[in-house]
Amino acid sequence: MKVQLLRDFVSIFYPEVCLGCTQPLVNQEKLMCFNCLVELPKTHFYQQAENPVTQLFTGRIPLKKATSFLYFQKSGIVQSLIHHLKYKGFPELGQRLGAMAAREWIGTDFLKDIHALMPIPLHATKQKKRGYNQSEHIAKGISEISGLPVLSQCFHRVEATATQTRKSRFARWKNVETVFRVSDSAPLQNRHILLVDDVVTTGATLEAAAQQLLQIKGTQVSLFTLAYAPA
Secondary structure (H helix, E strand, O other): HHHHHOOOOOOOOHOOOOOOOOOOOOOOOEOOOOOHHHHHOOHHHHHHOOOHHHHHOOOOOOOOOEEEEOOOOOHHHHHHHHHHHHOOOOHHHHHHHHHHHHHHHHOOOOOOOOOOOEOOOOOOHHHHHHOOHHHHHHHHHHHHHOOOEEEEOOOOOOOOOOOOOOOOOOHHHHHOOOOOEEEEOHHOOEEEEEEEEEEEEOOHHHHHHHHHHHOOOEEEEEEEEEEEEOO
């Protein structure tokens, strides 16, 4: 709320700019300009049973399906959007992008048999500092379109971990090996859960989270991230 009030005050003196390219927004544009919307590098992985995201987890965890919405490139539109989503106080951007991804699934089987959305949790300390969990807002955007419930109260990050940036794949996995815990398994039993996160690189965080969920009786797991960044 405080972040929004500050932004509203600042916008009186400085025009809002596109979070993808920093150009001033015009007319009815919100968060992103029309050009950036058109140029978003979509993966369309949801159309492929075997895609770079599913292949990333082959032999590691038994997923039902997996996809990412956008390609992540350094110094590109998507990097700017993710940066604003995570660090600049724009949780509504995650919600909008999540809804955009879900609209592309309409008329496909991607959400078939999925019962609920599970955002990757932040540690309580980090969430308090940031003010929100970006993955939860992405999940809320998907929920707006799909009607699927967002489960964010029964799965927790119990250890604060160091940043994954510049870590090797093994180091990333060790960094998150024991950080997740299920506090209430009842809502997850015999359910197909779609894990939701912002970016997948090596997949270490998603793998650690999925491993915890797959220990629950009858639980199946699929994955979605806003962006795919090849390691």
